[in-house]
Amino acid sequence: MLENDIGLRLGFFFGVLATVVLWEHARPKRSLHIKRRIRWFSNLSLVGISSITVRLILPFTAAGVALYAEQHRIGLLHLLSVPFIVNVILSVLLLDLLIYAQHVTFHYLPLFWRLHKVHHIDQDIDVTTGVRFHPLEIILSTLIKCAVVILLGMPVIAVVIFEILLNASSMFNHGNISLSEKLDRWLRLIVVTPDMHRVHHSIIKEENNSNFGFNLPVWDRVFGTYKAQPEKGHLQMEIGLKEYGDVSRTALMELLLIPFRKNVKRIIL
Template sequence: MQALINLLEQTQVLAAVIGLVILLMIEQAHPFFDFFKGSIREKGKHLLANMTLGLTNALIISLFFVGSWLWASNWAFEHQVGILNWLGQAGMPAWGHTLGAVLLMDLWMYLWHVLNHKVPFFWRFHRVHHADPNMDVTTASRFHTGEIIFSSALRIGVILFLGLYLWELLLYETIMFAVVQFHHADIALPDRVDRALRMVIVTPAMHKVHHSRWQPETDSNYSSLFSFWDRIGRTFRLHNPLKTLRIGLDEFDSEEDRKVRGLFTIPFRNGKNE
């Protein structure tokens, strides 16, 4: 089992790096919004700020939370607690456990995302992600460390409640983050392709709406991997034409808010409209 966990951890890192490089290349060749107007320097500064947050968060998770997740997973299995373990005892096959783990984790991510928008304390941290006016593939890694700590700590309880295996969590995160990188990228698909894909997964056209400066659009399209949670939760929304969409947050739109220090301090500052 440890060999499988190690393999999935390596795959997760490799998939994230490959996804980042490929999508950066596509963005450079065919940007949808062309935020940087061909300026490699400005795009590089943007990448550095966002990835500094992403790498900091990855280090914190590795040092302080993966061990706790493993403990929770082992404890749930040994004591046969959690929804999926109870269903397994009732005769659910092993593949059903894994499929259920992916679906239920994605449902939790949808609910957690809604909480980050609706609870003012959580929103103070989550707005670091939304304050990026130049959303691209690196925005997928731009989350405040405080939000990551809250999410990672709550995940211990989620693992126990659902009865997840750690390798199932790693499998979900590998797939989910690949889709998250994809739908944050500064790209656009042909309408027919985007329409077909968003029947199942979140697409660039769908998630760009979530990063709109207009709050009714910001408070929509919360899904991370599977798009159908927004239809079930009646939070699905589109914007046409997409080119007229304005991305970011008006209250955090200064040059300071684009620097690493500014990103870390956003939760502890009031915006200009507060």
């Protein structure tokens, strides 16, 4: 399976990307403010740069670390004598909880926020926002994931399933897609929907610090960070960060350099 790893990931990536792009075209939610080709060039270049950088810099992947743990029977999950399938489900759930906790941390620790804000200064939100992360954020989150994978001894299949799921759900929940209110209400009981995640991209700080989940909405509800709807409504709400309202910040080089620029004071609305 590890041999087909890259093909499988690329297949899902382009498949989900194409599906959401077509969906956005057929049923858009909001009208976008910045020219699509400018944002798409930056956002898609960033995902390419991040994917290549993480492979070049880190001598291991989370799946590779899981394989090592499996072969050497390292990790706490090996102490539980539960069926393999239970182990896989438990690992996927724990990885989702980890990504929720990590996302909260990236918002509250100033050093981490420097990296994560590259994702948030996008003044429009669509499928490409879902893959727009600074390479250093991807490296850092891969290291955190690898540490947890080896500590718990998660199965390789669980890691691969989770990473493909996370990539797909991130593109779906950033999608500029219009779902009926009724469908959204039901769907958000089991998965983070575009309407639920859009609240997290509001320029209002209280809304920006809510709905941190990527796959399962349950963590936000359990830990009290759930916000059902944006104050101004989905069509009127402003997206991005007030202190980075300048359109020139969309250029690829600027996105790469933002973490190293003098910290702009966060405007609290």
